[in-house]
Amino acid sequence: MRFLPPPLPIDEQARIAELCGFDVLDTEPERAFDNLTRLAAIITGAPIALFSLVDTDRQWFKSRFGLSATQTGRDISFCGHAILKDEIFIVPDAHLDDRFAENPLVTGDPHIRFYAGVPLRSAGGHRIGTLCVIDTEPRAGLTPAEQEGLHALAATAMDELELRRTLRTLSLRQEEISRYFSVMGASTDFMCLATADGEVIGVNPAGRQMTGYGPEEDLTGLTLGSFLAPEVADLLWTRAIPTALRNGSWRGESVLFSKAGDQIPVDQVLLCHRDQNGEVTSLSTICRDISERDEIIRLREVQLMKDAFVSTVSHELRTPLTSIVMSLALLTDGLMGNFDDESMKVLRIAQANSERLTHLVDDILDLERSEHGRRTLSFTQASISELVDPAVQTLEGHAAAAGVTMRVEIDTHPALMITCDPGRIVRVVVNLLTNAIKFSGIGGLVVTRVERSPENMVTFSVIDNGIGIREESIPQLFDPFWQADSSSSKLVQGSGLGLAICKQIIDGHRGFFEVTSDFGKGSAFRFSIPIH
Template sequence: MNTALPKNEAQKIETLSQYKILETLPEQMFDDFTRLAAQICKTPIALVTLINHNQQWFQSNFGGAVTQSDREIAFCTYTILQPEGLVVADALADERFATNPMVISEPHIRFYAGVPLITSQGYVLGTLCIMDYVPRELHYEQLEALRALSRQAIARVELQQDLANLEHAKQESQQLEQKLRNRELELLDLLENGPSSLHCVDGNGIIIWANQAELDFLGYSREEYIGQHIAKFHADQAGIDDILQRLAANETLCNYEARLLCKDGSIRYVQINSNVLWENGKFSHTRCFTHDITARKLAEEAVQQAATKNQYLARAVAAVSDGVTITDPNQPDNPIIYLNPAFSKVTGYQPEEVIGRNCRFLQGAGTDPHTIAHIRQAIAERREVKATLLNYRKDGSAFWNELKISPVFSDEGDLLYFVGTQTDISDRKRAEEERDRFFTLSLDMQCIADFDGYFKRLNPAFEKTLGFTPIELKSQPLIDFVHPEDRERTLAEVAKLSTGEPT
């Protein structure tokens, strides 16, 4: 028996799955409908069926013995295609069902009438149907009663689904509320026990809350701090007045520097980041983070004092012909914080172009990466380093830089600065290159010897004239290559050279 499928079959199957009633135990509410349908129509069997891909399930079975059947042989497969219902007075006389196993064998069904269970969205989930073992007719009133019962049955199904959805939504809402409460607790714990100092002040300047980091930072107990006016803990009255005025004007404070009074009488320098929470246009409270910058401020003051005391030294550094830079290794990327005029003269860069930058901007395509690695290693190890490297001026021209970098430590051993001196040795390098070229191309025998009496360097003419290889010449004392009659006079001349006397 082949029947067509509803056009919205896929949506119907999905809806049936969402209702979660397929393959569940029979429910009392359906039994009431099947019992009433059997009584109204005076039939021995009444069913509520639900139909999925290939099965027909009897969710309520009044008078019958089975709980399911194949969709292929189900009368209801035709019923779901007819919105007004299906009536089969005599199944043996109907060619659609005459050979149906349910007709020609147990339970020998001869009469069938059914109406579809149609949801409010228009999906047919199954049927409400009646059956008899003998042919019979169904009155119009009885068919209308079946239709009414089917509408009530599907209404109960949808009501049950709505209640289930509400319960599910309620559970989800409760779970979400619990998650939100947990998040709030986590946030409160982070604010209360986090490392950053934080306090809140109301519109009158009264501290209404502070976390433990704030209390520990200033040394006050919660009772000593909460409920007090914030001005009580500021060392500068004008400063706190300015802060409160700006916040009241809805200004956000970023890195505002101030001085706070600790319980032990000491003063701490801080940066303040704060804004106001406004509720219905009214000042509720501030959210104020304070960051301790005392160490930095004290270091700045010490540098300023040292600069004042050593102004003559500073003038001397500014007057030297070699470039001098000072970098701060305690800041990110070890930036330049000072350069003398000679540095600008050598490189072409002005102070405003250099301050705050790492010295690597002088490097270029010809800078030896091995030399750079050597310098970086020394800086990482906080030790002095000397190197000669090719650097580049602002105009792109190259120059040879004889560089020396020295660390500066405090009395306590803390690294404060690196001082670098840069000497432009380009002229010397060119002279050395010219000397080396002359040494190599000269037809005269030329050599460089050490005071230990051995050759250190020989030009090609020396090797060609004597006929020895460079290895042979460097492996023996130079006096071995002097004629025996000339050795005494040669040694005397060498002795003069060792004392700086010309020969």
């Protein structure tokens, strides 16, 4: 057999997807394209001209001049060869070309001897078909002028397809926006539609009233962040939008910021909208006012009580606690004389509990400083190893005593440098490892894993095969003084402040926490922070 079926292009899967995206296959003939094929035949003096689209197993003619067939098999197509390169594909005499000499389109109708085809390259870079001319007599080729004319007509055909796809997309987007604005007009919540970059397209009447903008006031130049309080606007870009892009939506408590400077606490939902190709088309957000007056008063009273308590701890407990710890240290170290075993046992119990109380006081003060913005982070460059190794080495003895195996897995270069507060990040890792060891038990395994995320972030994970956490408890894990299982407190004591402090530290790095757990089988705590 002296003919060669065309091989598949290396981008075949994406090419077919691009072709289908134009929604042109098997459509009716159109004058715009028929005029192009006619011009191609006139310019080159060829009896046949085709606007051919190469599908999965066929070539289909959107327009044809001088040929009655509407399609042929791809395996015998000349156009299947033409789409393999960007340059014009010319076969001067098919009888003399081993690829085509016994091709059914050569030995039978339409008796092709000469072929010249210009690939149709989409804006996405995929060759979806050709504009070609065919002769039943051999030719030496096309003149430069004929080639230039064929190239120009092919570009015009492709521009027409791209224009129609753009108009179709705009029409669908207009329908989507119209539906959204119909819903927005009836809602009493703040609703905003924005572009994929966060630039405001429109805000509903209730949202304008809530934030102090007039019904006809121009919102040009505003973004989603323009309606949020400054201290939470950064979180929109660093946490909320990346999460919505990744998962389709984000929900959390936020604060709207009015033109007059008023702050309105809201429950916010952010949605990411995509087209049929998976491309992000727009973002939308809904904010519900949660600032009930009585609730605000109650929260303020609780805050005042907490501040008073922290102040008392700071001034009334810290000094005597330090004195007690130092005195007990003198006794247990034997500097005040020797004690029998029973007395020493009591002293060590008192020393351990006084140190635990000191750590509790320190944690409370640390959390208070963080919540009131009085704790500053000292950012510098540190490698992955400098953040993980000290934490693991600190707890190796503790893990061994508890019968727990520790393992480190670094899925990026250990020398990768991160801009952070090294001491604080080490503290977070130590806290997560301490919890994992406590809840793993004899024979447990705790894995510390570090990997680079696609969003130019690095993710630290601490994974254990311990007792796990019930699903309904996960949202409360980072609340101060809250513990997942109070019944286990006799075995694993803690203040319930460690994770709250860890979250404050990671928030200060513009990062975020994620927790997954299978109750009875283990848990995974992950935090991600920007590399720079």
